[in-house]
Amino acid sequence: MKECIGKVPGLAVILVGDRRDSQTYVRNKIKACEEAGIKSVMAELPNYCAEDDVMTAVLKFNEDPSVHGVLVQLPLPEHLDEEKILNVLSLEKDVDGFHPVNMGNLAMRGREPLFIPCTPKGCLELLIRSGVEIAGKKAVVIGRSNIVGLPISLLLQRHHATVSIVHACTKNPEQITREADIVVTAAGVPNLIRSSWLKQGSVVIDVGTCPIEDPSSEFGYRLVGDVCYEEALRVASAVTPVPGGVGPMTIAMLLCNTLDSAKRVYGFA
Template identity: 70%
Template sequence: MASMIFTDPSSAAAVHRLPFTRFSNGLNTLRRFVGPLHVSSPTPTLPRTLSVHSPRSSRFVTASMAIESSAKVIDGKAVAKQMREEISAEVSKLKETIGVVPGLAVILVGDRKDSATYVRNKKKACESVGINSFEVHLPDDASEEEVLKFISDFNGDPSVHGILVQLPLPSHMNEQNILNAVTIEKDVDGFHPLNIGRLAMRGREPLFVPCTPKGCIELLHRYGVDIKGKRAVVIGRSNIVGMPAALLLQREDATVTIVHSRTKNPEEITRQADIIISAVGQPNMVRGSWIKPGAVIVDVGINPVEDASSPRGYRLVGDVCYDEACKVAAAVTPVPGGVGPMTIAMLLSNTLSSAKRAFDIKIGALRIRVKASDEAGSRLAL
């Protein structure tokens, strides 16, 4: 099982780094369209009786019928598409009205094929919404200083609003040093401790929220899932998904428990949850018996499992046993086609926000200068 591993350790589906050691195995970020087209349900809590409609995927409908599904499918692919259209419209408007084009810089070191694929995907995604992308590709034996020099240049470049360093870096580099060098104003991954601290604190606002957990919450919002006052369980406590997802749910007034590798009775605790976010990297770990009837499930795991019937020899499954979940839950994200597509959409969203903020700050500074100049003029006139 899981003989092939495809991972994107930077913003796009970095769930493979989850320290859920007792359960963890390989993960995959390949994504294929599976889910049918659904958009936002206005109901605060999704009723279990909602049926699965699929005008575009008869294969999926058949599968759903076979497992007597009553759960609504949370279609991340469709939501991500809708988000990209919204971002694209905003980018055009920004360009037309004030001449600002958001820019994302990606630094890739070495020749890992998977990393090259992720960088290419990000570049394509930027192009599709009109965001400029800047790519630096350094050889595997590049020095840490070279990488730091590029980061420093991008930090100072006003046409760059977000900087991503594609991970993993070659072993001779200090990852923390390099990531810390990215200015917090361009930390579109949202992993800077200052951003995480602000996320944890009431009354503070982070500049950026990490993309994958932000995508999970966005899915809940767009499907009208009420979070306030609900019991939520986050399975996995990684810095990049589990922990920030828990902080986001907490900010929205859920009562949150993080279940992790040292939790003695994960099944019992998870069964109390109205909302489950699983980010572990263990295929089918969350069984039907873990799920409270009517719960809403967001499955972040993307795990390859061997499948001789597939042309590739494997298929992708989530942390949650999808067939069983469909029988118990009110709504569930499929894998692939659930959280996966949301991550890059959120990266684009963070880059757009950064460009808007940079412009607002520039305008603010300009206004202060104009005001100061006016005041100086008034004084002169007196």
């Protein structure tokens, strides 16, 4: 793209506050942009900034023609209205796919969202590239967050899986999960998924990322998933590790969405 039309895709990241995990995620995203030749700009705001400051940052990037994707790193500090902030984000730059219009179009048959949220898109890519059949298979999604559980369930349904959504109110989640051919878990509960939760030969995607204190690690903590990995390996036919499984795919899909957005703007096929 750079060689053909002299333009590069641009991603803007807005980070509010000092959550360690958010800082790690943002750092990794910026680094991936550099490696891929995507221009990245970042706005860092303090924990106790005003809502208007975040809005102003979003609006500035909305207007900037060199920016094709705008990402507000979630979760935001509690005093900020996430809905209000995400609603001002330009639909055409919503590379995270969290705008209600994108979510509605992801949910509805026959519609196409402009962007599919990165983590769900990464999970699907993992399944498809690994040759896992999805249509007609029983899939269980554990967790129903707006950023992972909900869109992954909608996306699996789009690919014709029979989807069940398990959450904190579910009775006997273990029994329901044990019936699944495909398990995607995003509960944020370390070691929730033991071997007894899994059907022989199932495919397990672990989206859980819970920061655990670890003084031996470079940043003083490490991320652990929902799945008891060693146990799961004995039963499942495939299990994604944490870290190194869904995380890198999420970042790859973010770059992919940003590139798609730039292509759309420049009419570059």
